[in-house]
Amino acid sequence: MKFAFFANTDWYLYNFRLSTALRLRNDGHEVVMISPPGSFGERFAAHGCRWVPLQSMDRASLNPLREAVTLSQLVRVLRREQPDLLHNFTLKCAIYGAIAARIARVPTVVNAVAGLGYVFTSHTLKARMLRPLVKALLHTALDNERSLLVLQNPDDAMAFTSAELIAPEKIRVIRSSGVNTSRFQPSKRFPNRQERLRVLLAARLLREKGIQEFVDAAALLHEWGRDVEFVLAGTPDPGNPHSVTQDQVQQWADTGLVRWLGHVDDMPGLLKTVHVMALPSYYREGVPKSLIEGAASGLALITTDMPGCREVVTNDGFDGLRVEQRNARALADCIVRLDDDRELLLQLGHHARQKALRDFDERLVIQRTLDVYTELMHSMTSTTDAIRSLP
Template identity: 70%
Template sequence: MKFVFFANTDWYLYNFRLATALRLKADGHEVVMLSPPGPFGARFAASGLRWITLSMDRASLGPVREARTLFALISALRRERPDLLHNFTLKCAIYGALAARVVRVPAVVNAVAGMGYVFTSNRTKARVLRPLVSWLLRLSLDRPRSLLILQNPDDATAFAAARLVPADRVRVIRSSGVDVRRFTPVASDSPVHGRLRVLLAARLLWEKGVQEYVDAAALLRREGRSVEFLLAGTPDPGNPRSVEEAQVKRWGREGLVRCLGHVEDMPALLREVEVMVLPSYYREGVPRSLIEAAACGLAIITTDRPGCREVVTHHGVDGLHVAVRDARALADRIAQLDDDRVLLARLGARARQRALSEFDEQLVIQRTVDVYRELLRPAPSATRPTVRPMP
């Protein structure tokens, strides 16, 4: 049986979906990775996976360019003839589902992590695009042998309320999972002493709370606290709400935060800090940085917002909640952990327990494979496409 995984970056497929592809390959299936060109795609060959490229600009709105992208995708699917197409991110879900309808791909899974810029921003561009994107979603998701995977119940409720997809075609799988054997806590039974080190790791979008994080660092420095603030991630030119590179460099020169850029070895970085901060008011799916931090036994400070609340479920139990857009409240939460190292250790231990029970990559992969099996069961009617069942 052949699967095609389609995403808007090779980086996403390599970092978030490689393990699922390798599980399918181990089960005897063929998996093809499909994305725009990028530096990570060449790595698939080392894992025995084929990668094909598609010219696509995720920020483009030009009708001619977008039509070319859709036709190129249709051509690629005609050549590959997959049994199942799995689309990741909103734009790929729309284009992939439409192309699959033309090519008559037997089964389609669409995975959308968070509501994204179009549905969450109040900027004019987003408001103008929202009705068109909603119409395209209804058109592309309305087919019998397709399912939509969302990462949190809030998004499932929102999609159903907006009538973007029938509720019975939605499956909630919390996150893309984390390798809990690679992301592990520092071996120590004693509370952390010395200078507290905190980290924000994310795409550098304003809605991730980056400004509030830097402002909290400035507040605590003025108050004489010796807390080290690290910032990992790079600007995202494909998103209109990206922080500019020049601004990141200014923060670094001012010494408010230590800017690390893209970090290849996240487990090593997470073992060097005690707290993960994500004061996000972005409509998250389930933030990868939070589940990686939880697996490493870090104390987590985040907002009580969709996606984030899937990781920190109860304030003071498995992490701390902070109000959105409130640098003073964020500074106070960090100071609380700086003063109470017993609480710091307890929150980290509970976060690790939650990662093991809810976000283990192997659990997430199995839940995803179960969705594939649900779709690939023999069709009950001869009028529907015939698909080979998964073993």
């Protein structure tokens, strides 16, 4: 069988969905990756997967003519590839992929949405104006008997059904895209009291991820005379209007508030050098990759009680710490608590690792994803057989 994966960046497909593609390939199936052009696309060939760049696609574009060209190009790709199943990732790709799949007569479609995204979470005029249109397009895209919607947390499932975007029976919840718990492992050395505490925030540098609160907490601890290192991994996202700018991040780094690493390829290696993973997000996450990677690495986690984040830190004080949104002082207090109590630091990391093994191991997530494929294909086969048997 042939499977097609469609996302708004090749970076996403490579970092979040390559393991699923490799599992399918090892099972004897063909997999093709579809995305806008990018620097990660050429890497798929080394893994035996083909990559088809959509030259016209720009995930930040609102130009109707360009969007029509993108949709037309996607239809041509699907007609040429003729996949048995198309798996779309993110809101925009779910809309475009579902529409293109109908035109190209792709038999089955899985739409995966991690979080509700900028249009549904922002209160800007632009987002409010786009929301009715996107909602109508989403309803059209998801209202298809040949498709299922995969979400990463129950909060998003409730939001989609409450908005009457899709019937509850068409939703499957798979918590996160998974983490390789063999690659991401705890460091064998215990951080003693004399060792400088290192706190990492790894994410797209969007303000809703709590970037400013992280920097403000660093400034507070510096004022308090605390020797704690704040590490920032990630790059600005020019395609998102809520991204911090390159100049702003560089200024934070130049003043010594944070050590900015930019994009990091070797995340397992980086996580072995830090003690805490912080994500003080007030963004509607699916399930944040950085948190489950930090959990698998046995780090103490600090996050908020937001959808997605609460799926990882389920018990405040046991498998992590929860902090109030948009509150740099509360974040700073949490970090001081861990700096003073290294035994708590170790316990939180241990329980986070156990939760990662139990709930977020990518082998479990991949199997649950393949189960969705099997369910959808089986239901379509059964329906087709039933129709053919009618007198």
